[in-house]
Amino acid sequence: MKTIAQIAAELQGYDPQALSAADVNAFLHRLVEPLTATETLPLFNALGRVLAEDVVSPISVPPHDNSAMDGYAFAGAQLMPGQPLTLRVVGTALAGKAWAGTVGPGECVKIMTGAIMPAGLDTVVPQEFTTAGAEGHITIAADVLKTGDNRRFKGEDLMQGSVALARGALLTPAALGLVASLGLPTVTVFRRLRVAYFSTGDEILSLGEPPREGAVYDSNRYTVFGLLTRLGVEVIDLGVVRDDPAQLEAAFRTAARRADAIITSGGVSVGEADHTRTMMKKLGDVAFWRIAMRPGRPMAVGRIAATEKNRAKSASSAYPSSAGSYQNDIEAPSGGAVLFGLPGNPVAVMVTFLAFVRPALLRMMGSTHTAPPLLRATSTEAMRKKSGRTEYQRGLVTTAADGTLHVRTTGNQGSGVLSSMVQANGLIVLHHGQGNVAVGDPVDVMVFDGVI
Template structure:
């Protein structure tokens, strides 16, 4: 059987014990395969779902030439003399949904409202503010109107048979409106990705349980659930699993049997009670287990099977995240999130980075990528500035709540001087 380790070793800079972030991302992309099942759902249930097939327009949009403004529709031949005053007889009116049924001569016009079909023989609309009307006659200066003005053409938005939306798009509110405008009530979407997750550690307690000496409440599961929910993924919470090989093995097999991806937090470092790596050697397959990044160095990626050895039973991708709360969020957004999007069938769209001037000195060691927490703001000239949130310890979860961005310090970069530009990744739209 081909292993992740064998194929991943072909990636540049491959070192399973201290893998650069870019190399880790490349390896994960190799193994993230989109789900194939397709569902048809009512339009009201399609928000944030991933479109499985192109939406093809069954008609021109708009279906007919129509007025873009309130005014008077007429034929542009009346504008032959740009220096003249145009005088036209009003032949009738047209409203949205109530077209004018007759033909219009060059010496005539039709009162039109926004969205009304252009009457036969008309190709231009003069705004109502630019005309003088006396009884059933209007006058306006020809120089104030351009031929074809204020007219929306049939098919100007979408041409019949063209793709209105492409497969792989995560559907937004505006997309649902667009689909509705085509008269389509159901849409084909990929089935939701299923992700099972649990925390490991004898010291962890769930909310509502008594907190004994030396124990802490498990925050990671709630953070993971929220991040998965934000991505519209089916999240299966398997609770807290104790640091016991048999319990961990049962939890991993159960998770692989029910989900496409398995996420754990804690248990992947080199501590005496960290058994996850050992178990993966038995019924899993590991591509890497440590990254050259901060926070988030101990991160394992591979596959697990529901059977008792690799290749037996149902497979699932596996991400063993660190135990520290901030490291869980950083590794999720920098490593896991893209894989989940790809597996959901979504078109890959890297998160945008902005340039900002650092307001403070930032300590950074070359040879690893760092994601520090910061507060970004724009000055009166539109220039972005960023200030670190203080302690960058991976156990200080409050720093994530205080921050509004990651300060992304690339692999080879060293210390950052005050005023020096850095990349920032805004939380808005991400977290």
């Protein structure tokens, strides 16, 4: 397990006071390590989990050559260019069982979608391409299909013994269907990642508390909870922790004993009049960054150690889960927990989570696909941008009449304007070396669908 100093030495030009977004992700890729513990789950419980081993197909899919259409199966060699073909129907092949008859020259079999192709037949003409003739005959119009059309081959999807899904794949609804199509009732996945979260600061109000001058209600707790829940991790909600050394130490120690990762919001800026930075330094190996980005400049990362034998004691039950129940005592990794100290502004919390924390957590979960996909869209407005930092503008992506993607900002881009995040369906990513954007320029967009 590498220290912060060792990781920093591996990054050329590492400067914690002016770190690029790319260097942040490179650093976090070295800091976090994938889980190793696994469990075997039934498919109904595996959605959103990460495969811990390859899924090898025990069968070929499909198991036989079969018809892709409702129509008529015949030997395609009988087709002649420019000439119609008349065939006699000698039987019907239904899905679910093989047709036992034989087919000779000038003959065909009526066949249903998915039915096994009778021996010697290699082509299916859709029913709508035929006309009925006298005494059980059909006629195929000239030049409407080629030999081999509308036949699915055995193993066309997967051959027996091939890898259907690779280790590290996220189990999506489509992936669950694929596993089920192989007749496999269970999958082996990495255990669920445990992430503890709390907000810090005396100015933070929990829901239910009366308003007071200078205080704000804690929105970050709920957005981070939502982001983590969408990610599929086990969320350990430690609530709001006051700016008190003893309370902060207890919260960090509890989180380090019970979780694989800790996320905090607030208290990481230089000059903050609270104890959060001091406690992070005291309890772990932590770096404090000023990232060349907007919004979300300050961030802390590292590891927080647990003082005892890495097992939650009964005292940890003082913290209820977000669902109102109490978490069971669980054992965390011997190295403590990875720390992500995020800014306090609501939009900055979400941006830093999406740009940096989410990819790192996916890596910890064992996923091999961690980078957020970027779409290319045409900007419908001009945007001012300084080269030398990455900017994440809240954007609204729409589809133009010609099918191309267009994007505009949602207006006020202040890091405390939470309503603009609700109106957006993606982040316009203006990269480190990029300058001003003119109307009609292409830009990258990180879409929110399924994330926020």
